[in-house]
Structure formats: structure tokens, C-alpha cells
Amino acid sequence: MAVKIRLQRFGKKKQPVYRVVVMDGRKPRDGRYLEAIGRYEPRQDPSLIEIDNDRALDWLMKGAQPTETAQKLLEVSGAWARFKVAKGEIYTVGVKAAPTVEEADADADAVDVSVEEVTEVPAEEAVEAPVEEAEEAGDAQEAPAEPEAEAGEDSE
DSSP states (O other): OOEEEEEEEEEETTEEEEEEEEEETTSOTTSOOSEEEEEEETTSSSOEEEEOHHHHHHHHHHTOEEOHHHHHHHHHHTHHHHHHHHHTSSOOSSSOOOOOHHHHHHHHHHOOOOGGGOOOOOHHHHHHHHHHHHHHHHHHHHHHHHHHHHHHHHHO
16 A cells, blocks of 8 residues: 555635645545644645644654655654654764654653752842843954954055
């Protein structure tokens, strides 16, 4: 069976709303689907794209082929990039490989966040620090501009 990720149209005339579905490629456009993994509403400004990336990645790893439009939507949602990384076509530098679903579940169970480790900074100190840094940065930016102008005059 050729499994496809494609759009299924809903809505009134001239007001389309689409579901992103996984279905047999031989079925009609609005026929029965295996799973709905998202929705796409192009008439909103900006367009609404909601896709369950985990389910889309799962179907892509099983061999489902997206249509051109569905692939563009998967690129926007980030599922297509995750698929390429998982497949090994895109290499990331200095980043740990994307965990599998089992590894992610194991890591989520192992995370232990302690509230005692967090320290509070008084609000007065937090507000004053950026102002002082901005003043220093402003002085530093003015100084290099003058020597460049002098250097340009000497070269002519």
C-alpha cells in the first residue's frame, strides 16, 4: 500500500480549510484516511498551520510520502527537518542527535528540577545592570568611528 501524507479539503465554496492526513494513495482526495495529523487554514492572516510533528515524523519514518504541498507544510512546522536529521541526510555540528521517542520518554522521567537551587535577584539590581552596560557600549561605539574617518582622509 502506498501511504501518502496529503491534504483533505473541507469548508464552503471559496473558503477552503484543510486537514493534513495520512491515507492510502489510491483513495479519493476526501476519502477515508488512516490518521489526521494536522490542519491548515490558508485564508487566515497569517495562515494557520498546526501539525503534530511527532506523529508526522513517525509516519515519515515508516515510509509515507508527502505531496508537494504537504511537504511545504511539514517544512514550516519543522517535522521535515527532524526527519532529515533522523534519516542522516542533515548533520548537525555540536548538537546532540535528535532522541528517539523512547529516549525522550526516558529523559522526561529522569529530569528532577529542584526549586531550592534557584536564587532570586533583587529587582533593583536587575534593572540597573542593563542601563550601565548600555552607557558603556554607547561610549565604545563612538570611539572607533573617528579614527576611520581620519584614516580615509590620509589615504587620499
